[in-house]
Amino acid sequence: MAGFAESIRNIWEIEDLRNRILYTLGLLVVYRFGTYVTLPGVDAATLTDINAASGDGGIFGFLDMFVGGAFRQAGIFALGIMPYITASIIIQLMGAVVPYFQKLQREGEDGRRRITQLTRYGTVGITALQSIGYAINLSYGQTGSAIVIDKTLFMITTVLVLTSGTVFVMWLGERISEKGIGNGISLVIMVGIIAFLPQSLFNEIDINGDNIFIVLIEVGVWVLVTAGVVLVSQGMRRIPVQYAKRVVGRKSFGGSTQYLPIRVNAAGVMPIIFAQSIMFIPSTFASFMPDNETAQQIGAWFGQIDSVGYSVLFFVIVVFFTYFYTAITVNPQQMADTMKRQGGFIPGIRPGKQTSEFIDTILTRITLPGSVFLGFVAILPSFAMAFGVTQGFAMFFGGTSLLILVQVTLDTLQQIESHLLMRHYDGFMKSGKMRGRRV
Template sequence: MAGLAESFRNIWKVEELRKRILYTLGLFVIYRIGAYVTLPGVDAQVLSEVNAQSGGAGLFGFLDMFVGGAFLQAGIFALGIMPYITAAIIIQLMGAVVPYFQKLKREGEEGRRKMTQITRYLTVAITSLQSIGYAINLQYGATGTAIVIGPTWFVVTTVIVLTSGTVFVMWLGERISEDGIGNGISLLITIGIIAFLPNAVINEFNLSNNFFIFLLEIGMWTLITGGIVLVSQGIRRIPVQYAKRVVGRKVYGGTTQYLPIRVNAAGVMPIIFAQSIMFIPSTVAAFFPDSPFMQNLGSWFSDISGVGYSVVFFLMTFFFTYFYTAITVNPKEMADTMKRQGGFIPGIRPGKQTSEFIDNILTRVTLPGSIFLGFVAILPAFAMQAGVSQGFAMFFGGTSLLILVQVTLDTLQQIESHLLMRHYDGFMKSGKMRGRRG
């Protein structure tokens, strides 16, 4: 504990790091205030009563967690940063199949700037379309309650406000990344998720009849978090030998480095894809209240603690882990880059054999990662079966816990780099964070 306290004191000794952290916290406050500013023309009291009756479950509840409660509260940041995430995923997927985007990826910094600009334009287009649906749902939703006070021009004003809000949140994320600490977009999502954690813990404590059981739940939660940290940091290192080359009077190369292959190269995206698809049947079923088949189908996909739901969710997460890894990690590109730089894997010929070797390693390493990710995805179902309340069970695994762990690790690595650069000890003097190993 003394070493941890010393690390926190060192943070405040570094003026640049202190300013970055305070700047980031200030933008967090602005973001959280926007979540409580209701859209013009919406009766906030009636809306809260409707949300209390619906319980915030299903797809809307899932989206609400990512924006810190602004979605169900009809805040000006109701769509949050999610349209930007959607646009970024689309651009990333197109970069794997569209030649134009593949060319931009090879152009270095200039290509990244162009792709960022295209992502911003696509974000505005996606936000405009989503805000139209959001406004229509508020005005003509099947709640049976008049949520909108002044329906005149409500859709137009809502589209303008929500689009402006998303663009502003996107700007906040970019400011955090450039002038603050950590990845701004990821941190804004994390702050929205953390906003639900205190209430979930307090409600679980109030509902628990035994204090020992509550402490046991906290202990299990800590162990699960530690396991996710371990797998998130897990890598398979492939040795790469670089040949010696003489440039002038200096000799370069001749050293052995390592190509890191992550156990969980796909990150949290497979669970997000799988969970989004799992919510589609129940959402579609809501539009067919007179169809017994659709209602039964919707009920089956709404029972997130059921065995059938968990099995399908596990298999979809397993599939999307391999799918997303295949899209984002390109063994052929790794092999070509290694060949251009004069590197080779000992015992493997450069070129096609190197690409096949990396692909085989990636396939084998992804198998335990995909199984673990699928298990993490269905952990909330096990927690609910064990008696944990649904609100707190969502933090036992799934999207929320993975995002919290990975974003926290990324932010700590950046803080660690600032401290080590100024000859201070980081958070973990004997730890194995990738930033310190590097």
């Protein structure tokens, strides 16, 4: 504990790191304040009463978690940063199949700037489309009585305000990444998720107030699941790579053994985000057709996130996208070529094609347990709800929520660790095994 307190003091003594952390916290506070600002034309008190009567279950309650409660409160940040995530996913997928985007990825900094610009344009277009569906759902759904202005005017203002709100949140995330600490976009999502944790835990305690032992068991299981996710997120297979010894003048280089790390979960949280986006599509289209009974039935089925059918389909899609995303982000051929150019080789494996095939075989084998684990984590909230855990608290037992919390926290701690080590301080956690520790 003394070492942890010393690390906190070291963080505070480094002016640049201290300013970055305070800057990040300040922008996140601005984002949280924005979630409580209601859209023009909405009676906030009436909407609160309607939401209280309808409960917080279903897919809308799940979506609400990622925007810190702004979705059900009809806040100006109701769509949050999710349209940006969707646009980023689309651009990334196009980079694997469209030659133009492949060319941009090879153009270095200029190509990255162009991709970022296209992602921003895509975010505006996706937000505009989603805001139309959101406005229709507010106007013609059970929350329609909360609208106090003309519905056409409400539609126009909602599209403009929601689009502007998402662009502003995107700007906040980019500023945090540039001048703060951690990945700004991920931190924005994490703050929205964390905002639900205290209330969800309080509700769980309130419901099981007569038997606090059950709550302690649930919290214990949650801690164990979180520890398991951390373990798998940090797990990797290290492939030894030998570099040939070279003599340049009077100095010799190489001749050392290094390791090529292959992560068990190389895809991170993206497969669950992909799968969740696919599962959201039917409900999104159903919101555009409130009078179509068939569309509403399909949307209702995909809104039952605690059903067996939904869980099985979700698990299969997550496993598929884990392999798919790993295939487009980890390129064994490129690894083998880079290794060959640098004079490295895997002992017992010929450089070139055989090295590529060897890495690909290991990647395929190690991705199998990673994908199954990821699929299991994705459907853990359904199991938790089946055992009587409330939906709000069950969402923290797995799925996108838990993975985002774990990976964003690890990434932020790793950046703090790097700042400390760069200035010759001990790491943030002396006894830890943070990836990136060099001493």
